[in-house]
Amino acid sequence: MAALTSEDILDALKQQFPFDISFAESYGMLTIEAPREHIIDVLRFLKEDERMGYAFLTDICGIHIPADVNKELGVIYHLHNWRENRRIRVKTFTRIGDPKVDTATVLWSGANWMERETFDFYGIEFTGHPNMTRILNVEDMNYHPLLKQYHLEDATRTDKDDRFFGR
Amino acid sequence: MSVQKWQNIGPDGKTHTYDSIEGELATLNLGPTHPATHGIFQNVLKMDGERIHSAEPTIGYIHRAFEKLAERRPFNQITPITDRLNYCSSPINNIGWQLTVEKLAGIQVPKRVDYMRVIIMELARIIDHLVCNAVIGVDTGALTGFTYMMQWREKVYEMYEEVSGARLTTNIGRIGGFERDFSRAFHKKLKAFLQDFPKAFKEFSNLLERNRIFMDRTINAGPISAERALSYSFTGPNLRATGVDYDVRVMTPYCSYEDFDFVIPVGESGDTYDRFMVRQEEILQSLRIIHQAYDNLPEGDYHAEVPEYYLPDKEEVYRSMEALIYHFKIVMGETPIPKGEVYNCVEGANGELGFYLVSDGGRTPYRLHFRRPCFIYYQAYPEMISGALLSDAIITMSSLNVIAGELDA
Amino acid sequence: MSNVKIGEKPPGVEGQGFFATSLDSLVGMARANSLWPLPFATSCCGIEFMATMGSNYDLARFGMERMSFSPRQADILMVMGTIAKKMGPILQQVYIQMAEPKWVLSVGACACSGGIFDTYSVLQGIDKVIPVDVYVPGCPPRPEQILDGIMKIQELAKNESLRRRHSDEYRALLEKYNIN
Numbered sequence: 001m002a003a004l005t006s007e008d009i010l011d012a013l014k015q016q017f018p019f020d021i022s023f024a025e026s027y028g029m030l031t032i033e034a035p036r037e038h039i040i041d042v043l044r045f046l047k048e049d050e051r052m053g054y055a056f057l058t059d060i061c062g063i064h065i066p067a068d069v070n071k072e073l074g075v076i077y078h079l080h081n082w083r084e085n086r087r088i089r090v091k092t093f094t095r096i097g098d099p100k101v102d103t104a105t106v107l108w109s110g111a112n113w114m115e116r117e118t119f120d121f122y123g124i125e126f127t128g129h130p131n132m133t134r135i136l137n138v139e140d141m142n143y144h145p146l147l148k149q150y151h152l153e154d155a156t157r158t159d160k161d162d163r164f165f166g167r
Numbered sequence: 168m169s170v171q172k173w174q175n176i177g178p179d180g181k182t183h184t185y186d187s188i189e190g191e192l193a194t195l196n197l198g199p200t201h202p203a204t205h206g207i208f209q210n211v212l213k214m215d216g217e218r219i220h221s222a223e224p225t226i227g228y229i230h231r232a233f234e235k236l237a238e239r240r241p242f243n244q245i246t247p248i249t250d251r252l253n254y255c256s257s258p259i260n261n262i263g264w265q266l267t268v269e270k271l272a273g274i275q276v277p278k279r280v281d282y283m284r285v286i287i288m289e290l291a292r293i294i295d296h297l298v299c300n301a302v303i304g305v306d307t308g309a310l311t312g313f314t315y316m317m318q319w320r321e322k323v324y325e326m327y328e329e330v331s332g333a334r335l336t337t338n339i340g341r342i343g344g345f346e347r348d349f350s351r352a353f354h355k356k357l358k359a360f361l362q363d364f365p366k367a368f369k370e371f372s373n374l375l376e377r378n379r380i381f382m383d384r385t386i387n388a389g390p391i392s393a394e395r396a397l398s399y400s401f402t403g404p405n406l407r408a409t410g411v412d413y414d415v416r417v418m419t420p421y422c423s424y425e426d427f428d429f430v431i432p433v434g435e436s437g438d439t440y441d442r443f444m445v446r447q448e449e450i451l452q453s454l455r456i457i458h459q460a461y462d463n464l465p466e467g468d469y470h471a472e473v474p475e476y477y478l479p480d481k482e483e484v485y486r487s488m489e490a491l492i493y494h495f496k497i498v499m500g501e502t503p504i505p506k507g508e509v510y511n512c513v514e515g516a517n518g519e520l521g522f523y524l525v526s527d528g529g530r531t532p533y534r535l536h537f538r539r540p541c542f543i544y545y546q547a548y549p550e551m552i553s554g555a556l557l558s559d560a561i562i563t564m565s566s567l568n569v570i571a572g573e574l575d576a
Numbered sequence: 577m578s579n580v581k582i583g584e585k586p587p588g589v590e591g592q593g594f595f596a597t598s599l600d601s602l603v604g605m606a607r608a609n610s611l612w613p614l615p616f617a618t619s620c621c622g623i624e625f626m627a628t629m630g631s632n633y634d635l636a637r638f639g640m641e642r643m644s645f646s647p648r649q650a651d652i653l654m655v656m657g658t659i660a661k662k663m664g665p666i667l668q669q670v671y672i673q674m675a676e677p678k679w680v681l682s683v684g685a686c687a688c689s690g691g692i693f694d695t696y697s698v699l700q701g702i703d704k705v706i707p708v709d710v711y712v713p714g715c716p717p718r719p720e721q722i723l724d725g726i727m728k729i730q731e732l733a734k735n736e737s738l739r740r741r742h743s744d745e746y747r748a749l750l751e752k753y754n755i756n
Contacts, residue, residue, distance in 0.1 A: 026507055026508060026509065027270060027271070027507065027508075027509045027510075029509075029510060031508075055397070056397065056400065057400050058400065058510075058512075058519070058521060058538060059510075059521060059523065059536070059538040059543075061523060061534075061536040063525065063534050076523070078510055078521070078523070078538075082413065082418070085418055085419065087510070089508075089510065108398055108399075108400065109395070109398040109399050109546075109547075110398060110399040110400030110401075110543055110546065110547075112546055113542060113543070113545075113546040114543070117542070121234070134227075135226060135227060136226065136227035136230040136575055136576075136697075137227060137230060137662070137697060138227075138661060138662045138697075145232065145235060145696055145697075146234060146235055150696075151696070152232070152235050152236060152238075152239050152694070152695055152696065153694050153695065153696065154695070154696045154700075157694075157700050159689070159700055159701070160694060160700065199663070199666060200616060200666060200670060201645075202643075202645040206618075207618050207663065227660070227662055228618070228660055228662050228663045228666070229618050229619055229657070229658055229660050229663065230660050230662065230697045231658055231660065231693045231695060231697065231698055232693070232695035232696060232697050232698070235695060235696075236693065236695055247692065248692075250620075251619065251620055254619065254620040254623060255623060298623075298626075314630065314631055317626065317627060317630035317631065317632075318630065318631055318632060320627065320630075321627065321630070321632045324627075334624070334627075334716075334718065335620055335623055335624055335627075335716050336620055336715065336716060571618065571619060572619050572620065575660075
């Protein structure tokens with residue numbers, strides 16, 4: 001079949017899903033944004049539909065944008081279609097007071113640790129995940145470090161004076 | 168806990184039932200400091216005699232917060248951090264990062280830079296695969312191969328010292344090219360390496376490749392099927408050992424890889440022997456690429472003409488006002504990186520090493536996420552070793568080439 | 577003339593068929609040349625250690641042919657690489673399990689002081705959890721520097737008093753780290 005263009009993909013998505021899907025294209029990669037209640041349906045469509053074919057999950061990561069009120073926390077999925085060498089970026093955002101997104105482990109086993117890392121860094125809980133615990137930081141850490149309001153350095157360190165280290 | 172028969176999901180994704188030998192499960196803690204786990208990660212194993220029933224890995228013992236650190240550092244100061252991801256082949260990480268920034272800023276580099284980058288990256292791939300295969304030998308008890316091959320790592324270190332000044336964590340190259348052209352000493356050393364290394368590598372291959380004991384140890388140790396590997400987002404030699412020929416250098420060529428003629432080796436069953444052999448063959452293919460790149464190295468500049476990103480020559484800085492200003496701005500980190508987001512990937516020694524960079528136009532990235540292949544494929548480890556003997560589990564771990572820096576970042 | 581350099585004799589009384597010296601110097605000499613290291617290699621410095629162990633910068637000529645991975649049988653704890661806060665208690669456990677006399681060599685900027693990783697998850701120097709004898713800075717240090725650090729440990733081992741490990745000062749040092 002002929003290779004699909006970005007317009008074809010967007011038309012297919014608009015036909016399949018009644019809700020609003022915004023899109024952009026940057027540096028050769030199509031980026032779509034879907035609401036978080038339907039994110040797994042969108043991902044499943046992208047993975048399993050014949051024409052879409054984004055069967056490979058490249059990466060899942062999180063992002064925190066404090067300036068976008070009510071859409072501060074985001075989860076960003078990168079998918080890859082190997083047959084036609086197309087990549088797509090799928091974003092979904094949620095409010096910082098309600099950081100819950102459905103898990104993608106139902107579609108790909110590799111999403112397991114990627115989502116644990118996103119939870120560890122941003123506090124986004126993935127409902128339905130088999131083991132939603134921290135993966136890289138110590139278990140009893142009580143904050144999620146990559147959120148923008150936290151410092152990089154450990155505030156309790158005694159040997160480095162912030163005045164001299166330009167913090 | 169008392170079990171008579173136990174079940175778990177085998178490496179082919181199907182449920183297997185085993186007869187219990189001991190009648191109950193014992194817990195064994197493997198790591199985090201263990202000589203055979205090359206890197207610090209822990210596995211709590213539940214064992215029935217010598218067979219592993221299940222494993223629970225714990226990582227994060229060397230979590231250094233690269234992603235948070237990168238939000239603090241200007242773009243050209245992030246190169247040293249990328250070094251420490253897969254530190255056995257750091258030039259690949261460095262050049263991958265520089266390619267990402269060049270993609271975002273829209274910088275075109277001359278052809279010579281591309282070929283130089285290819286030579287450096289393939290040398291890094293060779294030494295990473297060398298150390299992985301030598302260590303598979305060590306874990307089966309064959310220490311000679313390790314001693315032979317570490318010597319060749321030294322030869323490549325000398326070449327890196329010529330270009331960047333450092334042996335291991337090279338911080339090689341700059342946004343827009345290299346900091347200096349290949350010196351005469353580099354050419355001499357590269358020619359000597361290309362001449363002498365194949366013979367030494369043949370000695371190493373003869374030690375292990377068709378060695379009865381090695382084959383008995385590694386065939387059917389830690390297999391994984393292609394479907395399960397794809398579901399776990401495997402890339403790199405571990406995926407190619409299962410039979411899937413995905414290679415970023417061929418799928419989305421970068422750095423003029425489309426000019427070179429090379430083969431992607433694939434295995435069949437995804438077991439340890441296949442992973443070992445895929446890496447062996449990739450070393451030979453990398454040598455082939457280096458020959459082609461070196462013989463056809465084009466003339467030209469070793470860096471792009473981008474004074475806003477690339478430090479000017481020191482003589483110019485002392486003489487001309489523009490060069491002084493550019494020098495000041497680059498050192499202070501005020502490089503004009505446009506607002507936007509980009510995902511760029513290179514074929515690292517372990518698989519697809521991706522950089523997801525979100526920039527808000529400031530002097531440091533807004534968000535930088537590393538797609539680290541080790542982190543992604545290590546989650547399949549419990550499935551690969553369930554039902555296996557403990558010694559097979561050790562071999563499987565070393566054949567996966569898990570580098571702790573890339574695992575935890 | 578052979579160009580083999582004979583090592584220095586410790587001060588003592590010499591006669592026909594005997595050589596009398598203090599027990600300290602004899603034991604020190606024996607210890608210094610037969611140390612068994614425990615390579616606690618965590619990250620990039622560990623790869624430079626592998627290069628040091630290799631045939632180019634041979635560590636075996638210092639008497640360290642056998643790497644002891646069991647802390648009970650090791651003399652030097654060589655900490656090479658970044659120690660994260662998650663790893664700190666484990667490092668202290670390994671140190672406690674070592675038998676006296678023991679020395680600690682901190683290789684690399686990360687082990688000495690946290691290195692370039694001034695972050696929330698990295699221990700800013702292993703001397704926050706265990707007492708250190710020799711620091712080898714570098715990122716990563718060249719094998720020659722690591723060998724220099726090892727030679728300094730050998731000097732320490734050679735000149736150490738036999739009573740040091742039972743002295744009050746040493747006990748106070750361990751108390752500071754909550755190691756009893």
